[in-house]
Amino acid sequence: MDQHIFPIMSEEFLGPLLEELLENPLMGVNITDGQGRVLFLNRTHKHITGHSPELYLGRTMEELAKDGLVSESATSLVLKTKQAVSINQVTSHRDHFYQVHAVPLKDQEGGIQYVINYLVNISDIVKLKNKIMAMNSWNKVPANHSDLIQMNLNRTGELIYQSKVMQDVVEAAAKVAEYEVSVLLTGPSGVGKEMIANLIHSHSSRSGAPFVKINCAAIPDHLLESELFGYEPGAFTGGNPRGKKGLIERSNTGTLLLDEIGDLPLGLQSKLLRVLQTHSLRHIGGHKDIQVNFRLISSTNANLRQMIQDKTFREDLYYRINVIEIAIPCLEERRDDIPLLANHFLKQANLKYGTEKSFDPDALHFLSACRYPGNVRELQNVIERAMIMSSGRVIAPEDMQKAFGIPQEETAPRSAYIVPELEEGLSLKELMGRYEKQLLLAYQEKYKSGVKMAEALQTDQSTISRKLSRYHIRSD
Secondary structure, three states: OOHHHHHOOOOOOHHHHHHHHHHHOOOOEEEEOOOOEEEEEHHHHHHHOOOOOOOOOOOOOHHHHHHOOOOOOHHHHHHHHHOOEEEEEEEEEOOEEEEEEEEEEEEEOEEEEEEEEEEEEEEHHHHHHHHHHHHHHOOOOOOHHHHHHHOEOOOOOOOOOOOOOOEOOOOOOOHHHHOOOOEEEEOOOOOOOOHHHHHHHHHOOOOOEEEEEEEOOOOOOOHHHHHHHOOOOOOOOOOOOOOOEEEHHHOOOEEEEEOHHHHHOHHHHHHHHHHHHHOOOEEEEEOEEEEEEOOOEEEOOHHHHHHOOOOOOHHHHHHHHEEEEOOOOOOOHHHHHHHHHHHHHHHHHHHHHHHHHHHHHHHHHHHHOOOOOOHHHHHHHHHHHHHHHHHEEEEOHHHHHHHHOHHHHHOOHHHHOOHHHHHHHHOHHHHHHHHHHHHHHHHHHHOOOOHHHHHHHHHHHHHHHHHHHHHOOOOO
16 A cells, blocks of 8 residues: 555545545445454444444444344454454344455554454345245245245244234234334233244344343232332342342333233332333432333233223323234134144254154144144143153154143044045035034944934033043034
8 A cells, every 4th residue: 555645645635535435435344453342433334234333332343243233243253363354244133234354454563453344235135135045935845844934934033934814913013113112912821922022123223222021920029110110229128239220221222021011010000101201210219310212012911901990900001002002813823833833843852952853744733733722832842842752753643642641541543633535625514524424324323223323422422522622622
């Protein structure tokens, strides 16, 4: 460089030239010191990463990588290898992709004084590549369940579904994420409300800021207030002598998830309402208002409207937290997703325990017919239990029955779970008619008398209903 333009350029123009180079509108620039601490970011850096400069300045790139703001630190690699490196990066926004070329600036002794990172936006290229891959994948039949699972992953890689009802939920969550409104997630325990909350946060403009979660039902009432609002030094015996920030304050600029908000005591409901109205809070024992700016997501498996009638939940708070309500369906309303989820959970269990087990197709048929009061969480536990307890590499229907706690002597034979007529394209009504006719002919052959046959049918119908109940299978 010093053999070319700098020696012949006057000091008057050297400064503007450097400034123009650093503020390149097509390239992000990130300059750190020899310890990887960020000293300078140009304006283009924010457009490429989606992150405000305040999240970077004064912090080391290693810290930022640990916090998940970036997938990997090129600066850290330069400091380790003492050489220039080029890597592809993705930020916590998940859809911001860029290429980084990091160059060390060394002193006369060879020590690194600064690292300059040049960022080039490649988001459009990556999205185009993914779109082409998705088009190609939909033009061919998935080779196995894992391929099908990957095709149905949402953008954050956490939700697995193929049912229309869950597709509607995911689309609604992604739409709501774009707007700064309070969201109430409702549904039975274990349906994945936290997963939907993760999706909303990751698709929102606050995705690079903290996402703080608290389960209102898991913390005793006398501790919940200090956890939420924090306290001043000496506010009460046994507390941190330096005081403590509350979770609401920690979620500032980000998102706060209040899980099981129906368990929030009435007194704290009033304090939360004030925070939502004034955007400020006070520590326990404090006298100063602290301004907070967060997005609230609440979730519950309780009927809040009934709780309002019972005077156990404030109506004014209900309307504050429920600008948009998204109802998450129970697993029985999305049975099409059960095989996908089952294979996903089995893959997780295989990785966890170092096994290579798979499902017998009839075991998946059995799983799809069962009831799940605990929803997705129960299904996951059942799969892990069956994987551990099964003796072979293939998990059979009998293994699933054991996992559900069904006595083996009362289970139907293996053929009961196989319905070959389904492949013939017959409707449910046609199948039921066929089997009903076969059963009536068998009873007529066995009992001869119409009265005895009717008595036997009535007795057997009661027995069948009882057994189906024990199998967690609905008889209706």
